[in-house]
Amino acid sequence: MKQLLLVITLLLGLNATSQYAIEPSKEYSHDIGNMVVMLDNLKGRVERLVGHLNQEQTDYLIDEDANTVGALIYHLAATEAYYQVYTFENREFNEEERELWETALQLGDKARKQFKGKPIQYYLDLYDAVRTRTKELLKSKDDKWFAEKTGAMSNHWAWFHVMEHQANHMGQLAFLTKRLPKTK
Template sequence: MKTLGKLLALFIVSITIHAQNMIGPQEGFTPQIGTMVSMLNDLSNRVEYTVKDLNTEELDFLMDDKANRIGSLIMHLAATEAFYQVYTFENREFNKEEKEQWQVAMGLGDEAREEYQGLDVNYYLDIYKAVREKTIALLKEKDDAWFASVPKGYSMNNHWAWFHVMEHQSSHLGQILLIKKRLPEN
């Protein structure tokens, strides 16, 4: 019986390891949306894993006066995803309050370099995760017909918009990894 238990435990670990490296439909979503959710979640897991152990000094590190801080980049990822939430789910752009909340993070640059420093990693990750949780909840309410649709007045379908969010996060994850490699040795 102990051997059967050990084999079952190894099998479960094997499935878990295999499943985390799989892209495809997810339970609770239509096939195309579920596949996108698996890709979005893979990227967010990699962003979180990459930054989770960074201290404030590392999050605030600035390679030069044109570079972005890692903290600013995490906020930028959250802001961009929040924008695509209203853009695709509500067919609008940010309202006044949303612009005030997200515009510095959306634009990066000097303002973001000034605003996003002195904060710990949980500050950034809590915001980043909250935005993703909302995205997942909203995507659960949609189907593949919505995903393929082109909202009136737009030149892209919803699938492309969320593909863009995914590839945007991938691009900035590359920046984060580069900055992380350039962190001064302590």
């Protein structure tokens, strides 16, 4: 049993002294702080999965309908950027934001053509910049705001969706990284 816990600890990227608990930072209200901890935990695991990839691996397509690792990271950033404007500004993307994010949101043929030739760090830096902005915006809100609705969903549910979206794509990224060409 101890060996199993050690393996789980290593897979989750925790150190041996970490507690298996969600402990929000004092910079945020309680519920928002919990969400930030969970979002950052998932982001860290995504980064550990892909941060070492070379260019060929970053751009690799497992088949003609797949997405590259780079495109998926861009997609995660785009989704989070969308929920920033949706929950904090109660709007959709404007024209300039659509230009930057729409292809990554939709993925597909256009993304397969557009998102290649950039190192994995390019995509991780984009993801990091979006997350930094999310965390700054969330610092200005409290749990009352988190419970309020934007459209049909509460802000809490919207950010839960961002988190579950990351988790789903983390599984996809894990699958893809196990099938990448070996480094030369």
